[in-house]
Amino acid sequence: MTVSTNRNMRAGAPSQEEIRRQNLGALLRFVHERGQISRAELTSELGLNRSTIGALTADLTEAGLVTEEAPRETGRAGRPSLVVRAMSESIYAYAVSVEVDQIRVARIGLGGVLLDQRSIPRPRGSIAGTIDPITTFIKQMAGEGRCVGAGIAVCGMVRREDGMVHLSPYLGGAVDEPIADSLRERLPELLPQVAVANVADLCALAEHTRGVAAGCDNFIYMYGDVGVGAGIVAGGHRVTGHGGYGGEVGHMVVNPVGRPCGCGSKGCWETEIGEHTLLKLAQSTDIGAQAVLAVVDRASRGDHIAQAAVRQVGDWLGFGVANLVNIFNPELVIFGGTLRDVYLASAAQVRSKLNSIALAATREHVRLRTPALGSDGALIGAAELAFQQLLNDPLA
Amino acid sequence: MTVSTNRNMRAGAPSQEEIRRQNLGALLRFVHERGQISRAELTSELGLNRSTIGALTADLTEAGLVTEEAPRETGRAGRPSLVVRAMSESIYAYAVSVEVDQIRVARIGLGGVLLDQRSIPRPRGSIAGTIDPITTFIKQMAGEGRCVGAGIAVCGMVRREDGMVHLSPYLGGAVDEPIADSLRERLPELLPQVAVANVADLCALAEHTRGVAAGCDNFIYMYGDVGVGAGIVAGGHRVTGHGGYGGEVGHMVVNPVGRPCGCGSKGCWETEIGEHTLLKLAQSTDIGAQAVLAVVDRASRGDHIAQAAVRQVGDWLGFGVANLVNIFNPELVIFGGTLRDVYLASAAQVRSKLNSIALAATREHVRLRTPALGSDGALIGAAELAFQQLLNDPLA
DNA sequence: TTGGGTTTGTTGTCGGCGATAACAATTCAG
DNA sequence: CTGAATTGTTATCGCCGACAACAAACCCAA
Known part of the structure; x- marks a missing residue:
C-alpha cells in the first residue's frame, strides 16, 4: 500500500523471531547500501560474531538475495574474506x-x-x-x-x-x-x-542513503520545480508529519505583503522563489526547467536583467532557508531540482541572508550543497x- | 553528562543481552508511565508471555525498582492479576x-x-x-x-x-x-x-509522556516567557537538530520590515509575540509573567488598549503557528508558559490566521490546546x- | 620452495531468553 | 458449594548468538 515501514508499536518488546529479522535486515541493508562488502567488515560493523555472520549470509544466499565470492585482491596477510554481493540483476x-x-x-x-x-x-x-x-x-x-x-x-x-x-x-x-x-x-x-x-x-532519502547526506542525520533537501518542497530528516528520521504532509515549506509565508499564491494565501515562499517568479522577473517567455537554466546562463554571461532576477530570488531563497535553519538546526542543506541552478547562481545572496538572519550557533555548522545524485x-x-x-x- | 539516550549506532545488531535490556526497559517504562499496572495488562501490552512477564518483574523487584501487590478490587471472574507498582519513594x-x-x-x-x-x-x-x-x-x-x-x-x-x-x-x-x-x-x-x-x-517531553500529547507522535509545544521557543516532536522523536539547537523558532523572521531583535536580526517572531511587545502595546509598566496575566485580565474586562494588544499579538502568534503547521503538519499544538494565557485570550485570531495561511490538508487536523500539566x-x-x-x- | 605469522571461514558446544503447556491458585456467578 | 474463568508458577523446549577450537588461505621472509 503506502509507506508502511515503521515497526514502532510503542510497546517494543522484542522476541526471538524479531532478533533474527533485525539482524538479517541490518546485514542486507549494509550489502544494499555498499553494493558489496566483505564478511570481515560485516562482523566489525554489525558487532556480531563471525559464525553468526556466516549463518546470516547463508540464509540470505539461500533466499537468493546475495552471493558470496572470492575477493579479487587481498593486499593483507591472512585468509581473504569472502565478499557478499547483492543479487542486483535478479x-x-x-x-x-x-x-x-x-x-x-x-x-x-x-x-x-x-x-x-x-x-x-x-x-x-x-x-x-x-x-x-x-x-x-x-x-x-x-x-x-x-x-x-x-x-x-x-x-x-x-x-x-x-x-x-x-x-x-x-x-x-x-x-x-x-x-x-x-x-x-x-x-x-x-x-x-x-x-x-x-x-x-x-530525494532526501536517496541522498541520505547514497549521496552527500550519507551519515548525516539532520539535513534538509530543498526541491524546486514549479513549486517548492522540502524533504526533511531530523535525528535520522524523515519528518512526514501526522497526515504525511510534512515539509510543505513552499507555503510558508515569508512576505506578509507579497503576491497572492495559488493556495489562497499570499506571500508564500513559493511565490517568491518559484520558477514562475524567476522567469517573470527575467522577462523570459519560456517555461520549464530549461527556461530556468537559460536564465541562469544569461546571468552568468552578464545579462543585467537576468542577474537582478537571480539575485532577488536568491535573497528570498536565503531568507527562507535561514528560517528553516533556525527551526531545525540542520547539518546540511541540499538544493535540488531547479533550485540547484538557482542556488549555484546566487550562493552569495543565500549565504548573506543566512548570516544576517540565522543564529550564529545554528548557522555556523551548516553546509550548503547540491545533490550528489543529480536528477x-x-x-x-x-x-x-x-x-x-x-x-x-x-x-x- | 548531557542528554545521551539514543542507542542508535546505525548498525543495530541486537544480541541476547540487549533483548533482555529492552524488555526490562519496556516493562519498567510502562510501570513508570502508568504508575501502576497489572501483570495481565503488561502481557497484552508488551506482547510477551505470562511467564516472561513474571521473570522480568521478578528481576525488577529484586533490583528494588518495583513492588507487586494484590489488587484492591477485581470486578471480573478469574484469579486477580498482581499489580506492579513503581517504588516511587525510594x-x-x-x-x-x-x-x-x-x-x-x-x-x-x-x-x-x-x-x-x-x-x-x-x-x-x-x-x-x-x-x-x-x-x-x-x-x-x-x-x-x-x-x-x-x-x-x-x-x-x-x-x-x-x-x-x-x-x-x-x-x-x-x-x-x-x-x-x-x-x-x-x-x-x-x-x-x-x-x-x-x-x-x-515541557514537550512531559506532555508527551503524561499530558495532552500522550500517544501523539507529531506535535509542537510552544513555550513563551521573555523569548519564544518550541519543543518539537516529529514521528515520535524530539527534534533536537545537529548541535542541539533545534526548535529555536523565536528567531524565525516573520516580519521582514519588523523591529530589530536582540539576536541582531529584525522582525523575529519573538519580537512580535514576546512578553516585551505585549506589555509595551498594552502600555504596561510592569514586567514578568504576572504582568502578562494582568494584561490578559484587563482585556477580558473590556480594556480596549489591552484588547488591541492581545489581538495584535494573537495575529502574529497565529501567523507563526500557521507556518510551523505547514512545515511540520502536526496533530497538536500546545501553548505553554505565558503563551498559554495569550493564546486563550486570542484564540479567535490564532484560528483565523491558521485558516487563511495554513494549507487545508494540514490545518484541518490540527488541535490547539493548553498544557495538561500546567507550569x-x-x-x-x-x-x-x-x-x-x-x-x-x-x-x- | 618452505615454514611461520596472520586473518578468516567452519564446526560443535554452551548459555540465555522467550514460548509453550500443564498445573496450581484465586475469584465470581449461580 | 460447584463450575467457569482468569492468572501465576513451574518445567521443558526451540532458537539464537557467543565462544573456542580447528581448518583454510594469504603474505612474507629465508
Whole structure:
C-alpha cells in the first residue's frame, strides 16, 4: 500500500523471531547500501560474531538475495574474506518519478544499480494519462528474477494513511489521485507492493542513503520545480508529519505583503522563489526547467536583467532557508531540482541572508550543497522506498 | 553528562543481552508511565508471555525498582492479576527548572510522583548564583533510597554535545554556562548523572509522556516567557537538530520590515509575540509573567488598549503557528508558559490566521490546546530526562 | 620452495531468553 | 458449594548468538 515501514508499536518488546529479522535486515541493508562488502567488515560493523555472520549470509544466499565470492585482491596477510554481493540483476524494484514536465520509470536492482530506464514528456495541465505510460513502461522492462514492488515519487502532497496523492494546482487543478492503488490494480501479479511519497522526501532519502547526506542525520533537501518542497530528516528520521504532509515549506509565508499564491494565501515562499517568479522577473517567455537554466546562463554571461532576477530570488531563497535553519538546526542543506541552478547562481545572496538572519550557533555548522545524485535522486529514492519492506524483513 | 539516550549506532545488531535490556526497559517504562499496572495488562501490552512477564518483574523487584501487590478490587471472574507498582519513594530523580524569574527544584519519584518541591525567585539580569541555590535545595531534599540523577530545564539554548548552556541575552548578556558539569562536580556522590535540555523540549517531553500529547507522535509545544521557543516532536522523536539547537523558532523572521531583535536580526517572531511587545502595546509598566496575566485580565474586562494588544499579538502568534503547521503538519499544538494565557485570550485570531495561511490538508487536523500539566511541565519533563537512562537499561 | 605469522571461514558446544503447556491458585456467578 | 474463568508458577523446549577450537588461505621472509 503506502509507506508502511515503521515497526514502532510503542510497546517494543522484542522476541526471538524479531532478533533474527533485525539482524538479517541490518546485514542486507549494509550489502544494499555498499553494493558489496566483505564478511570481515560485516562482523566489525554489525558487532556480531563471525559464525553468526556466516549463518546470516547463508540464509540470505539461500533466499537468493546475495552471493558470496572470492575477493579479487587481498593486499593483507591472512585468509581473504569472502565478499557478499547483492543479487542486483535478479532482485529489483521499479522506480517511478512523476515530475512536472516528464514521467520517468526505471528498474533498479538491489544495491542501487540502475538496470533500465525510460521516460516520456509530460504535457503540462494534463492530469489524465499518468498511469498508462507507467504501466506500459513497467511491462516493457519486466525482467528475470523477483520484483519487490514499485516506489513512486510524485510532485504533490501524499497522504500517508492511504497514499492518496493531491497533485499541485499547477498541474491542472487540484485532483486527488490514488496512484499507488491504481497501479497495483493494473499489475497485481507484477507488483507485490506499491509505495508513494513526495519527490523531495525521496530525494532526501536517496541522498541520505547514497549521496552527500550519507551519515548525516539532520539535513534538509530543498526541491524546486514549479513549486517548492522540502524533504526533511531530523535525528535520522524523515519528518512526514501526522497526515504525511510534512515539509510543505513552499507555503510558508515569508512576505506578509507579497503576491497572492495559488493556495489562497499570499506571500508564500513559493511565490517568491518559484520558477514562475524567476522567469517573470527575467522577462523570459519560456517555461520549464530549461527556461530556468537559460536564465541562469544569461546571468552568468552578464545579462543585467537576468542577474537582478537571480539575485532577488536568491535573497528570498536565503531568507527562507535561514528560517528553516533556525527551526531545525540542520547539518546540511541540499538544493535540488531547479533550485540547484538557482542556488549555484546566487550562493552569495543565500549565504548573506543566512548570516544576517540565522543564529550564529545554528548557522555556523551548516553546509550548503547540491545533490550528489543529480536528477536521478528521485528515482533512486523511489527504489529505496520500495526496498524498505525487504530490508526490514528479508525472509518474509 | 548531557542528554545521551539514543542507542542508535546505525548498525543495530541486537544480541541476547540487549533483548533482555529492552524488555526490562519496556516493562519498567510502562510501570513508570502508568504508575501502576497489572501483570495481565503488561502481557497484552508488551506482547510477551505470562511467564516472561513474571521473570522480568521478578528481576525488577529484586533490583528494588518495583513492588507487586494484590489488587484492591477485581470486578471480573478469574484469579486477580498482581499489580506492579513503581517504588516511587525510594527511586527518585531531581528535577531542576531554571526559568526567567525563578528557580525551581523538585524531587520526583519513579512513576512521576512529586515528592518534594522548593523554589526561589530569580532576579533578572543576574546570571551568577544559579548553581548555589540548586545545590542547597538538593542537599535539603535528599531522601532515602536511590537517586538516579538530575535533569535540568533551562530557558536557553543547550548544546547537545556537552550540555553547555547558552543563556538568552535577556538574562544578563550571552553567557555560556556548563551548568550540568558544575552541578555534578558539586554533588558527585549524590548525582550519578546530570542532564540538561531546553525548557520547551522538556515541557514537550512531559506532555508527551503524561499530558495532552500522550500517544501523539507529531506535535509542537510552544513555550513563551521573555523569548519564544518550541519543543518539537516529529514521528515520535524530539527534534533536537545537529548541535542541539533545534526548535529555536523565536528567531524565525516573520516580519521582514519588523523591529530589530536582540539576536541582531529584525522582525523575529519573538519580537512580535514576546512578553516585551505585549506589555509595551498594552502600555504596561510592569514586567514578568504576572504582568502578562494582568494584561490578559484587563482585556477580558473590556480594556480596549489591552484588547488591541492581545489581538495584535494573537495575529502574529497565529501567523507563526500557521507556518510551523505547514512545515511540520502536526496533530497538536500546545501553548505553554505565558503563551498559554495569550493564546486563550486570542484564540479567535490564532484560528483565523491558521485558516487563511495554513494549507487545508494540514490545518484541518490540527488541535490547539493548553498544557495538561500546567507550569509543572518543565519539572516533570526534567525528571523524565533524568529517568531515561534507567528506563533504557534498568539493571545497569 | 618452505615454514611461520596472520586473518578468516567452519564446526560443535554452551548459555540465555522467550514460548509453550500443564498445573496450581484465586475469584465470581449461580 | 460447584463450575467457569482468569492468572501465576513451574518445567521443558526451540532458537539464537557467543565462544573456542580447528581448518583454510594469504603474505612474507629465508
